Amino acid sequence: MTLSTYFLAIAFPDIDPVLLQVGPFAIRWYALAYIAGLLIGWRLMMRFAREPGSKVTPDNVDDFLVWATLGVILGGRLGYVLFYKPSYYAANPLEIFQVWHGGMSFHGGILGVTVAAFLFTRTKKIPLASFADLLAQVAPIGLFFGRIANFINGELYGRPTDVPWGMIFPGGGDIPRHPSQLYEATCEGLILFLLIMLLKRTPFAKKPGFLTGVFLLGYAAARGFVEFFRQPDAFLGFLIGGFTMGQLLSIPMILIGLFLLFRPAPAKT
Numbered sequence: 001m002t003l004s005t006y007f008l009a010i011a012f013p014d015i016d017p018v019l020l021q022v023g024p025f026a027i028r029w030y031a032l033a034y035i036a037g038l039l040i041g042w043r044l045m046m047r048f049a050r051e052p053g054s055k056v057t058p059d060n061v062d063d064f065l066v067w068a069t070l071g072v073i074l075g076g077r078l079g080y081v082l083f084y085k086p087s088y089y090a091a092n093p094l095e096i097f098q099v100w101h102g103g104m105s106f107h108g109g110i111l112g113v114t115v116a117a118f119l120f121t122r123t124k125k126i127p128l129a130s131f132a133d134l135l136a137q138v139a140p141i142g143l144f145f146g147r148i149a150n151f152i153n154g155e156l157y158g159r160p161t162d163v164p165w166g167m168i169f170p171g172g173g174d175i176p177r178h179p180s181q182l183y184e185a186t187c188e189g190l191i192l193f194l195l196i197m198l199l200k201r202t203p204f205a206k207k208p209g210f211l212t213g214v215f216l217l218g219y220a221a222a223r224g225f226v227e228f229f230r231q232p233d234a235f236l237g238f239l240i241g242g243f244t245m246g247q248l249l250s251i252p253m254i255l256i257g258l259f260l261l262f263r264p265a266p267a268k269t
Helices: 003-008 029-049 058-083 086-091 093-097 106-124 128-153 180-199 210-226 245-262
Strands: 018-022 025-028
Touching (some): 018 029, 025 029, 029 058, 029 128, 058 086, 058 106, 086 093, 128 180, 210 245
């Protein structure tokens, strides 16, 4: 890395993670990102549920909002605890509930929403695959806002780089790094959303579970790719074969996604 690269690096914008604080009460950008993802996803899901041929009603979507919120928060937090820092939280169990200190897993959040959707569809007698396809259409929105929040917090930054858009993050030392949060917001959020919107208009999307497979495979591919530019978590580093935890957790999503894409369509009765 040359000296000129250092001087051309982009300084991280000085954004306070706390938007507003009144006494002990604080409104954080990170919390607003989750709220924005849930609310915008909910409204779009309502719209998609009104489309001809939908097996899910807007009332079903309305009822699911609370389930989805619990699935994202509980799944995201438990996923982080179990996948990333099990030993630490085993020794400090009370800190599991201190979500304001950070620590959420996107893989865990997806798993949490999956469990919530399974239980919800069983309760409401809704076809699980059709409901999952509806969720898959809006999930990239939540991922987009979540990664923007990671960027605002200056966390989950990338590896050292000499590209012109390298950025110096507050916690990343005095060297330019990839703004990997923005890479993920683009790939996991915008591009994946547009891809799903394009494929939902093809005959393939008539097969229940197809769009869910596209989402799982697309997210895993995007996450696995960006992990080559993202700095591994300091307390984990590189794992088996030089891969990161994010890449290893994406492998089951790839397998399930491929299964949903290529499984035979269910016979009509």
